[in-house]
Amino acid sequence: MQPLLLLMAFLLSPKAEAGEIIGCHEAEPYSRPYMAYVRYTSSKNKYCGGFLVHEDFVLTAAHCLGSSITVTLGAHNIRVKESTQQVIPVKTPIPHPQYNNTPYANDIMLLQLEDKATLNDAVRIIGLPGRRDKIKPGMVCSVAGWGRLGVNTPGPAKLHEVELEIQRDEECTSRFIYYNKEFQICVGDPTKIQSSFKGDSGGPFVCGQKAQGIVSFGKNTGKPPRVYTRIKYFVPWIKRTMKRFNLQRPH
Structure with missing residues (x-):
């Protein structure tokens, strides 16, 4: 599993x-404007949650690390292209340096976005x-x-x-x-x-x-x-x- x-x-x-x-x-749609949908590639395409903590940083779990990471902000239904959505590639994933995936110690990671998010009613920092x-x-x-x-x-x-x-x-x-x-x-x-x-x-x-x-x-x-x-x-x-x-x- x-x-x-x-x-x-x-x-x-x-x-x-x-x-x-x-x-x-x-x-309720867009009632959690800080939410991020994080898609990445490892052995197959996977996804995680995340949340916006700065205009160009999303916080998530370190075990969500993979390649080709993309963040979608301002989403409610992630299977359609909503007008509120901002899809931003991740420039640099930064897992905690002491992360250990056996006991899941220090399971935290910052995702530096390629571009700053545009803050509005559907996209906000928590x-x-x-x-x-x-x-x-x-x-x-x-x-x-x-x-x-x-x-x-x-x-x-x-x-x-x-x-x-x-x-x-x-x-x-x-x-x-x-x-x-x-x-x-x-x-x-x-x-x-x-x-x-x-x-x-x-x-x-x-x-x-x-x-x-x-x-x-x-x-x-x-x-x-x-x-x-x-x-x-x-x-x-x-x-x-x-x-x-x-x-x-x-x-």
């Missing part, structure tokens, strides 16, 4: 079969956590993406979203050998089968008006909780890296 874990909410009714998804819902920002178990935040709706169900054309609860770290340390509470967040109530899933990797975990996490990994069954990269830990690297690469860009 592929390691990508993307978004989808699925609540099973008493008579539902394991693959039937009935809990997630379509997002804020990053500040030093004093705190998130804790019990808080309910949201994830959105174009990921699969179930183990055997393909991803939808239109952006979907779901609200998920932050869990105690113990819920993930008991399930994942490499979970580290310093730079990861445990997300998704294990009693609700409501979660991100394949294709949602790299998408933002949004609390209030800020991106607090990045969809990273979990069990291939799609059952929560799952592990998200804790953005706050990486903000100094993000800012330092964007500044360095922008200084290298010809003016």
Whole structure:
């Protein structure tokens, strides 16, 4: 199974079969103008989520690294050419230098865009956590993406979203050998089968008006909780890296 874990909410009714998804819902079109659809090539064409953090930088997961990366901003239905869409090639993918794909440590990557995005109602930057920002178990935040709706169900054309609860770290340390509470967040109530899933990797975990996490990994069954990269830990690297690469860009 592929390691990508993307978004989808699925609540099973008493008579539902394991693959039937009935809990997630379509997002209001363009209500998440920071969302990015990231397509790349590895062994075959793949996609991830991402989000705009600067006019020419998208943040995503490091395990979404591939060749010929293209970002689509301002999208709701990614299978049609909407007038709001901006399709921009990636100039330089910048995975975290300490990324390790075995335990998915430091699973974060900046994508420097070839051209700056044009900001408007459908394309906007989302804020990053500040030093004093705190998130804790019990808080309910949201994830959105174009990921699969179930183990055997393909991803939808239109952006979907779901609200998920932050869990105690113990819920993930008991399930994942490499979970580290310093730079990861445990997300998704294990009693609700409501979660991100394949294709949602790299998408933002949004609390209030800020991106607090990045969809990273979990069990291939799609059952929560799952592990998200804790953005706050990486903000100094993000800012330092964007500044360095922008200084290298010809003016």
